[in-house]
C-alpha cells in the first residue's frame with residue numbers, strides 16, 4: 001500500500017473505530033461493565049499468512065481475509081507491521097510444537113474446543129508503527145515506531161497488523177531500519193530472560209566474568225555474545241568451524257569447534273566459568289555444569305527444557321508436575337556440587353527491549369540479518385529457517401505487501 005493509501009486507510013479505520021467505540025461505551029455504561037474494547041471484531045479484514053492445521057510448509061496459506069486484530073484490553077495497541085522476523089520456534093509451532101501449552105495460555109478454563117486457535121498466524125518478531133492505542137495506553141501513541149517480541153500464545157506478525165500489550169513493546173532503535181529491528185526482539189528477550197532474570201547478570205556485575213555460550217552461532221547465541229561482551233565479560237563460544245569468524249566478529253574471545261570432536265575436553269582444559277548459557281541441550285547437561293567454578297554462585301542456564309513437551313504430551317497438570325519434579329531433582333543434584341542449575345525461558349518484555357534499544361543505538365549490539373524475504377515469499381523464509389546453520393536472522397518485509 002502507498003503511504004497516501006496507508007494514511008487514508010488508517011484515518012478511515014480510526015474514524016470507524018471511534019464511532020464504534022462511542023456506541024459500545026454507551027451500552028457498557030448502561031450495563032455497568034468495564035470499558036475495555038475499542039475496535040469491532042468485524043471492522044475489517046487484512047492480508048496474512050495463516051495455518052489451518054499443523055504440518056510441514058504446505059500448511060502455510062496466504063489470505064487477504066484474515067480477521068483484523070481487535071483490542072480487547074485497555075493496555076493493548078494495534079501495530080502496522082513493517083517487518084517480521086522468523087525463528088526456529090515458528091517452524092516448530094507450524095508443526096504443532098507447544099499446541100497444548102499455548103492453548104492453556106489462550107484459554108485457561110478450557111472453554112473453547114480444540115483447534116480453535118486456527119487460522120493461526122505465526123511470526124514472533126515485529127517492527128512497525130502503532131496504528132491504534134487502547135484507552136489506558138499513555139507512554140505510546142499512534143504513529144510511534146515500535147518493536148516487540150509477540151508471545152507465542154498470541155496471533156503473530158506475519159500479517160499486515162498485529163495486536164499486543166504495551167508491556168511487550170518498546171520504541172524501536174533509531175539506528176536500525178524496520179528490517180534490521182525485526183531481527184532482534186525474540187532472541188534478545190530470550191537471551192535477556194536467561195542471562196539477566198535467571199542468570200543474575202547485569203551491566204554492573206559482568207566485567208571480567210567468564211561466560212561460556214554453547215551454540216553461539218545461532219539466533220540466541222549471537223545476541224548473547226554481543227550483550228555480555230558489551231558488559232565486559234570474557235566470552236567463550238562453541239560453534240562449527242565455519243562460524244568461527246562470524247562469532248569472533250561479534251566479540252567472542254575464545255572459540256571451540258564442535259565439529260572437530262567432543263568439546264568437553266578442550267573446554268575442560270580452560271579456566272572454569274562463572275556462567276554457562278546452553279543453547280544445545282541433551283548430552284551437554286551431563287558435563288557442562290562441571291565446567292563451572294564451584295561454591296562461587298556460578299550458574300548453568302539451559303534454554304533446552306522439556307517443559308513444553310511435557311505439557312503437550314501429558315496435559316497441563318501432569319505435565320506441570322513432571323516438569324516441577326524434574327527441575328527440582330536436577331537443581332538439588334547440582335547444588336550439592338556447588339553450582340546452580342536453572343531453566344531459561346523466553347519472556348516478552350518491553351522494558352528489556354528499552355535497554356536493548358539503548359545498547360543498539362550506542363553501537364554495542366548490531367542486528368545480524370542473513371536474508372530478507374518479501375511478504376509473498378513466506379514459505380521460502382520458513383524453508384530457510386528450517387534448514388538451520390544460519391549466520392544471522394531471516395526477516396520478512398511485510399509493508400510492501402505483494403503476495
Ligand SMILES: NC(=O)c1ccc[n+]([C@@H]2O[C@H](COP(=O)([O-])OP(=O)(O)OC[C@H]3O[C@@H](n4cnc5c(N)ncnc54)[C@H](OP(=O)(O)O)[C@@H]3O)[C@@H](O)[C@H]2O)c1
Pocket residue numbers: 087088089187190214215216217218219220221238239240241243258279280303304305344345346388389390
Ligand atoms: N526455552 C525457551 O523459551 C527458548 C526460547 C528460544 C529458544 N530456545 C532454544 O534455544 C536454542 C537456541 O535457539 P536459537 O534460536 O539460537 O537456535 P538456532 O538459531 O537454530 O541456533 C542453534 C545453533 O547451534 C549450532 N549448533 C548445533 N549443534 C551444535 C553443537 N553440538 N554445539 C555447538 N553449536 C551447535 C548451530 O550452528 P552451526 O551452523 O554452527 O552448526 C545453530 O546455529 C534452541 O534449542 C531453542 O529451541 C528456547
